[in-house]
Amino acid sequence: MINVEIISIGDELLIGQTINTNASWMGAQLAANGIKVSHVVTISDTWEAITGALQEADKRSQVVLITGGLGPTKDDITKQVLCSYFDTKLVLNESVLNHVESFFIKRNRPMLEVNKMQAMVPEACEVLFNEQGTAPGMLFEKNETIFVSMPGVPYEMKYLMEAHVIPRLRAKFPLKKLVQKTYLTQGIGESFLAEKLSDWENHLRDEGLDLAYLPSPGMVKLRISSSSGDQDRVAHYGEELKKMIPVYLYGEEEETLPEVVGKLLTVKGETIGTVESCTGGSIMASLTSVSGSSAYVLGGFITYSNDLKIKLAHVGSETLEDFGAVSEETVLEMAAGGKKELGVDWCISVSGIAGPLGGSDEKPVGTVWIAIDGPKSKISRKFLFGTDRQRTVQMTVLTALNLLRCEILGINIEKKQD
Amino acid sequence: MINVEIISIGDELLIGQTINTNASWMGAQLAANGIKVSHVVTISDTWEAITGALQEADKRSQVVLITGGLGPTKDDITKQVLCSYFDTKLVLNESVLNHVESFFIKRNRPMLEVNKMQAMVPEACEVLFNEQGTAPGMLFEKNETIFVSMPGVPYEMKYLMEAHVIPRLRAKFPLKKLVQKTYLTQGIGESFLAEKLSDWENHLRDEGLDLAYLPSPGMVKLRISSSSGDQDRVAHYGEELKKMIPVYLYGEEEETLPEVVGKLLTVKGETIGTVESCTGGSIMASLTSVSGSSAYVLGGFITYSNDLKIKLAHVGSETLEDFGAVSEETVLEMAAGGKKELGVDWCISVSGIAGPLGGSDEKPVGTVWIAIDGPKSKISRKFLFGTDRQRTVQMTVLTALNLLRCEILGINIEKKQD
Numbered sequence: 001m002i003n004v005e006i007i008s009i010g011d012e013l014l015i016g017q018t019i020n021t022n023a024s025w026m027g028a029q030l031a032a033n034g035i036k037v038s039h040v041v042t043i044s045d046t047w048e049a050i051t052g053a054l055q056e057a058d059k060r061s062q063v064v065l066i067t068g069g070l071g072p073t074k075d076d077i078t079k080q081v082l083c084s085y086f087d088t089k090l091v092l093n094e095s096v097l098n099h100v101e102s103f104f105i106k107r108n109r110p111m112l113e114v115n116k117m118q119a120m121v122p123e124a125c126e127v128l129f130n131e132q133g134t135a136p137g138m139l140f141e142k143n144e145t146i147f148v149s150m151p152g153v154p155y156e157m158k159y160l161m162e163a164h165v166i167p168r169l170r171a172k173f174p175l176k177k178l179v180q181k182t183y184l185t186q187g188i189g190e191s192f193l194a195e196k197l198s199d200w201e202n203h204l205r206d207e208g209l210d211l212a213y214l215p216s217p218g219m220v221k222l223r224i225s226s227s228s229g230d231q232d233r234v235a236h237y238g239e240e241l242k243k244m245i246p247v248y249l250y251g252e253e254e255e256t257l258p259e260v261v262g263k264l265l266t267v268k269g270e271t272i273g274t275v276e277s278c279t280g281g282s283i284m285a286s287l288t289s290v291s292g293s294s295a296y297v298l299g300g301f302i303t304y305s306n307d308l309k310i311k312l313a314h315v316g317s318e319t320l321e322d323f324g325a326v327s328e329e330t331v332l333e334m335a336a337g338g339k340k341e342l343g344v345d346w347c348i349s350v351s352g353i354a355g356p357l358g359g360s361d362e363k364p365v366g367t368v369w370i371a372i373d374g375p376k377s378k379i380s381r382k383f384l385f386g387t388d389r390q391r392t393v394q395m396t397v398l399t400a401l402n403l404l405r406c407e408i409l410g411i412n413i414e415k416k417q418d
Numbered sequence: 419m420i421n422v423e424i425i426s427i428g429d430e431l432l433i434g435q436t437i438n439t440n441a442s443w444m445g446a447q448l449a450a451n452g453i454k455v456s457h458v459v460t461i462s463d464t465w466e467a468i469t470g471a472l473q474e475a476d477k478r479s480q481v482v483l484i485t486g487g488l489g490p491t492k493d494d495i496t497k498q499v500l501c502s503y504f505d506t507k508l509v510l511n512e513s514v515l516n517h518v519e520s521f522f523i524k525r526n527r528p529m530l531e532v533n534k535m536q537a538m539v540p541e542a543c544e545v546l547f548n549e550q551g552t553a554p555g556m557l558f559e560k561n562e563t564i565f566v567s568m569p570g571v572p573y574e575m576k577y578l579m580e581a582h583v584i585p586r587l588r589a590k591f592p593l594k595k596l597v598q599k600t601y602l603t604q605g606i607g608e609s610f611l612a613e614k615l616s617d618w619e620n621h622l623r624d625e626g627l628d629l630a631y632l633p634s635p636g637m638v639k640l641r642i643s644s645s646s647g648d649q650d651r652v653a654h655y656g657e658e659l660k661k662m663i664p665v666y667l668y669g670e671e672e673e674t675l676p677e678v679v680g681k682l683l684t685v686k687g688e689t690i691g692t693v694e695s696c697t698g699g700s701i702m703a704s705l706t707s708v709s710g711s712s713a714y715v716l717g718g719f720i721t722y723s724n725d726l727k728i729k730l731a732h733v734g735s736e737t738l739e740d741f742g743a744v745s746e747e748t749v750l751e752m753a754a755g756g757k758k759e760l761g762v763d764w765c766i767s768v769s770g771i772a773g774p775l776g777g778s779d780e781k782p783v784g785t786v787w788i789a790i791d792g793p794k795s796k797i798s799r800k801f802l803f804g805t806d807r808q809r810t811v812q813m814t815v816l817t818a819l820n821l822l823r824c825e826i827l828g829i830n831i832e833k834k835q836d
């Protein structure tokens with residue numbers, strides 16, 4: 001077991017302005033590769049603090065991952081400290097300079113002297129190319145210890161970890177590959193899922209596998225893992241799981257719901273549009289977050305006001321008067337009108353009370369009606385998503401997309417949601 | 419200035435299962451009281467790790483705040499390590515025992531032997547009463563250093579910090595209240611901002627104030643702070659800052675751009691709609707994220723396909739043929755058509771190439787045209803946001819809302835973006 005240490009540099013972390021999500025992400029990625037982080041040390045952007053942290057890490061760890069302190073502004077001194085610690089000097093790296101220049105040309109912005117500085121790297125280090133930004137990763141080896149310095153910007157750090165650091169560690173150290181597969185569910189809470197799966201879960205554990213429930217907003221990830229690297233067993237139980245909960249299980253690993261429905265629509269050569277009220281365009285924003293979605297997404301109406309529900313989606317004014325904007329009748333008319341006016345095969349419509357204001361005893365805050373009007377079928381469902389505005393919108397988006405997935409696949413959804 | 423160090427104990431933090439929000443909260447609370455945390459050290463629940471962390475902290479810090487490792491479960495060995503480190507032994511504390519017993523009686527749950535163990539405390543420590551849970555806080559003084567051990571459960575830790583720790587520190591050390599104000603900017607990068615403000619920043623520092631650049635996706639926060647509690651000076655420089663960069667500075671503290679434009683529209687009693695292509699509804703989703711936005715948001719078109727640009731927003735088919743969907747001419751027609759069809763005072767339109775596919779030499783990936791058609795004026799601007807799809811959408815939303823803010827306020831935006 002190797003000792004891996006993370007050094008997070010930045011005052012914003014110490015004064016609580018920024019939460020250290022980088023360290024958590026790195027810890028989780030490394031754990032998935034059978035590497036456990038032993039220390040996370042967060043320090044200020046000062047010469048003494050950085051030097052001290054390097055010395056302590058040097059004593060106890062074989063791998064030291066440093067993030068932060070590489071930006072262009074003057075308070076970033078990490079590179080100078082690294083030079084002195086590894087007894088080397090800054091030299092201009094041509095390939096980094098070219099990358100930085102093209103980075104600014106692409107964005108059609110002038111390059112400043114401070115940006116040129118980012119191409120100055122310690123002579124003793126190996127440069128790790130940073131596709132996502134201007135500050136390169138820097139790898140040092142001292143005695144038996146590997147030091148890697150990365151920018152603190154999350155997507156730059158993640159790129160460097162995935163493209164360079166984790167592959168290096170896997171190559172250098174004999175790591176028992178933990179085999180794991182993640183399955184994604186929507187529309188059922190952790191405890192209900194655990195109840196549904198309890199027998200199956202016991203059986204899985206009897207065979208030496210592990211099951212983890214990883215809830216995140218609006219969904220629960222199920223991770224089946226084998227610490228003995230038993231790929232086949234993991235896959236076998238994964239297939240069983242798919243058959244057990246088809247209504248909830250929508251994908252695997254990094255798949256997203258808009259990707260999943262996008263693939264289904266592409267295969268069928270069918271198009272989609274939306275008529276959104278309380279989600280204000282979030283369902284369409286989610287659908288179009290997928291590259292290439294223009295192949296099946298035509299567009300939509302955001303009918304926040306009742307007048308636009310009538311004018312754009314041709315909802316009857318009597319319908320709005322008799323049943324209200326948040327009603328089964330209204331969403332069904334929204335979906336039908338949108339399908340016709342947008343000229344799409346599938347139309348999702350939603351109307352609800354996102355809150356925190358506007359609720360009533362009959363229709364409390366969090367009440368959302370969703371309808372889907374498709375080539376052969378139409379459905380409508382009512383949900384209660386609680387009092388948090390952002391969460392209600394998020395839950396509505398995920399629920400609508402999962403309903404669409406089930407409709408396209410012809411999976412029958414029981415009226416009652418558990 | 420005293421050195422305060424936080425030691426966070428728990429494997430769940432190291433493997434990324436739990437994000438260390440405790441340390442951020444403590445850092446923020448202490449900063450607000452003029453105390454800066456110098457180190458946050460996260461370690462595993464082992465004898466060696468805890469002892470090692472205590473020794474290092476002892477060397478460099480006057481105050482050491484320890485969280486975690488006090489639960490009733492057997493892997494929690496913090497108390498034993500503290501006993502050995504402070505050369506003392508566990509003794510039964512009657513008042514804690516009574517508290518624990520009443521705690522279980524109140525919840526009418528049976529009390530187990532393991533819970534009785536929580537009333538065993540190191541003889542050498544001062545017990546800090548924990549109203550919120552069964553594990554007490556423990557305060558040790560060794561030479562000139564204060565050690566406080568607290569449970570990792572956030573609301574228990576917070577209670578102990580607020581009720582016991584911070585009052586103690588304020589009483590023991592001469593602390594000045596840190597005064598700080600945060601200003602929010604959009605549309606200019608950290609380094610360009612730093613260049614623009616450098617003279618002003620030097621002047622500010624000469625007067626003993628501090629300025630921090632805190633970049634986050636699509637925006638840069640500027641924090642002016644005075645460690646000597648000089649409220650007036652901080653406010654004075656804040657006002658100067660507003661006058662210097664009106665195009666970029668959109669708000670203060672926790673304000674968001676949709677909130678800011680929402681307030682402006684409410685005051686004017688004007689309405690807003692959007693015609694969105696590459697953002698797929700994200701601008702409207704952002705506008706409607708504000709509670710009460712239905713007062714000024716009517717709705718919008720998502721015209722992902724060219725046919726819907728023509729049908730819904732009445733963009734001329736010749737315009738699309740001659741100039742393409744991503745052009746000044748097209749977005750201006752989208753905005754004008756949307757303003758008319760949606761019956762709004764202000765209409766934002768966007769069309770761009772979110773990528774990663776679909777770029778050309780003339781119109782590379784990340785090219786976005788934004789237009790705003792208002793009661794008296796209309797503008798259109800071109801931007802280049804790089805190759806990351808999600809980031810381009812996010813940048814487009816923030817940029818469009820900031821342009822709208824400037825238009826409503828009649829702030830003149832130079833064509834050239836820096």
